[in-house]
Amino acid sequence: MRILVSGASVAGPVLAHWLTRYGFSVTVVERAPAPRRTGGHAVDLFRPAMDISEKMGVLPYIEERATDTRRLTVHQEGSSRRPVRADLSKIFGAASERHVEIMRDELSEIYYDATRDDVEYVFGDSITAISPAGEVRFEHAPPRRFDLVVGADGLHSNVRRLVFGAESGFSAFIGAYLGVLSLPNASDVDGELLMHVGVGRTVGMYGAQHLGEARALFLFRSERELDYHHRDVPRQKDLLRGAFAGMHAEVDRWLDELDRTPAFYFDSITQLRMDTWSRGRVTLVGDAGYCPGAAVGGSTSLAVLGAYVLAGELARADGDHERAFPAYERAMAEHVRGSRAVALSAAKTLIPTSRLGVRGLAQGVRLISALPAGPSRALLRLTTKSGRLYDSVRVEDYAPTPGAAPARPST
Template sequence: MTTNRSILISGASIAGPALAFWLRRHGFDPVVVERAPAFRDGGHAIDLRGVSREVVARMGLMAEVRGASIGTRGMSFVDAGGRRRASMSADMLGGEGPVAEVEILRGDLARVLYDATRGDTEYVFGDSVAALADDGGGVEVTFESGSRRRFDLVAGADGIHSTTRALAFGAEERFSRHLGSYTSFFTIPYPERHERWDRYHTPLGGRVAAIRPTARPEEAKALFGFRSPPLNYDRRDVDQQKKILADRFAGVGWEVPRLLDAMWDAPDFYFDTVGQIRMERWSSGRTVLLGDAACCPSALTGLGTSLALVGAYVLAGELAAADGDHRAGFTAYEREMRQYATSAQARAGDGSTSFLFPTSNAHIWLRNTMMRTIPYMPWKKIVARRLQQADAITLKDYPS
């Protein structure tokens, strides 16, 4: 590759390292900058669905991913006394149901991608882009540390609150869409060793609390969610966010009091809106976005990781196919990915909110009855086909 070889990638989670992987394969020179001071482990459990598994297979990393996967057997809804009211195994709906066949912690997947790239890709931790000056022939990047470097292109893989997007496209409010709920998760000690089932409890009031296994038997992830209009809080004030959660779930039964107790000491508390990023264009001049930064579909869809992995594959492939010409490459990337991203985002509206955040006993009864009866229903195949939306893109071959 002779044109536009040097590419700065902002963000070292899923989309960033995956893009670095494919860019190297095609002969580019990526550099990854990550705001965290060191590689970030941890995070929540994510499902690898449909075509994203094909991307991982093309990377030759499926054995590593399966080796680190959680092996979750399914999900159950339990009542306040902990009794199972409805369950769905992971293999029901062809491995594409609420629990997918391959479930892995975000950090463990990121680790596989990081290990596969760090030998031949420069990673800079503890820094962030602060200014981008695109002069038509390249991008002069100023970092928060004060250093400056010039790159041919810049790719923003820095998540739903992307700094790259803010610098190159404008304020987040222009593109973000709150979907009416918040989510939170954190790691808890789980000395009694859990079964490999996700357990969810949905008290009324549009709330959900869950305990989800990890690949480590002595720990679990606590997951919370609740319906709410946009809240006014400080994104850097973790204690304020913990207080919001504690207030919302005060008085709820099941294991919730124990989870809330553990929350105050959790090493990795996360709290955020359940939202989407919708943009008409994912590129501006020499800067391009991918993953959550470009088209976050929200946690409700279970497709954000797929969009990140597939987007990295397509972006690198189209740039290479255009011989490094960023105008042609970015246009082809958007054309290939647009429909896939739109259908993934549409999935957030298809009943997942009532499924997870019921507001009435009728909702709960309907959901539990549907889960109990679905294995015996002829329309099981229709539901499975709808969930196959994860495959709404046919991967091209991009010779490297």
């Protein structure tokens, strides 16, 4: 049975790994000309994604590439108060008993390296049409027929557009934007997250010794959707400058790197809300089908889990998509709803709407860090939805497969 997967970031390679293990023939097509190996921002893998990565044999390589961010310093905009310093590992530990933070592109590289010998990867191409019978046309390659097609191509999914229609019919803007840039690690930040928090805007800068550079992540609120094209990078940089102008001299220095940064990302924080992720021979996985909100909803862990569940349900149904796709959607529905709720709550906390919210964020960080592990975890579970979500997910065992041999380390 031949399955085409569009997208080689996170969900695509994870899905390809498990489909191959279950005996399916998999092709992954990716618009980028080569695997992405630079840029991106830090993402969190919580318990279910950690468990799945361990089953794949790649967890040691993920842990080797962890950012190992352990300390947090929070500055409150416009306040004479001393910055709050906290043990970040305790805050993450309060949210989940199993967690690692890693750069998104390094994670993608690890998953790709684990599958490249067993999966056909086609870079520098994309799908232009999909027929109900599975005939697929590409921008460059000749047409081919596949039994199933899976869109794992992110929030702005090409597969979703071709099969379900325009993104505007499914997206829900949650009132915030995200920007990420790479910059020199002039402050020699290693294992520390430096944050500046103000009303309607938050920025953090972090680095890790193995990266050789730092990343700055910007989050800001907007009552309306901003006018820009998703490929107009100069316009996006101007919007970011305007949103953070005058926040702090340190933030101004980070913004100065916008004209020199080797890697830049900007997008709205948007949720996808679809009644179904499947139509005929086509289904969606990860952000392509149920993005809860970049940077605030645990979308990377959700994508890994969704890819694993989709492959497992296809194996359980012997490739019968009419049984597998509904089962996949049923299995993921509760997790998707929970992640959406987490995203809305996290966005409100991380990007405060008032001075009281700014102080509350700083004091909450200080309190959780000061408490012993048990009470801090209990406090977070009482006050947020995230603490209840991640550790409640249990990874099901699907069709038995040979033991996962350790994948080659990424290079």
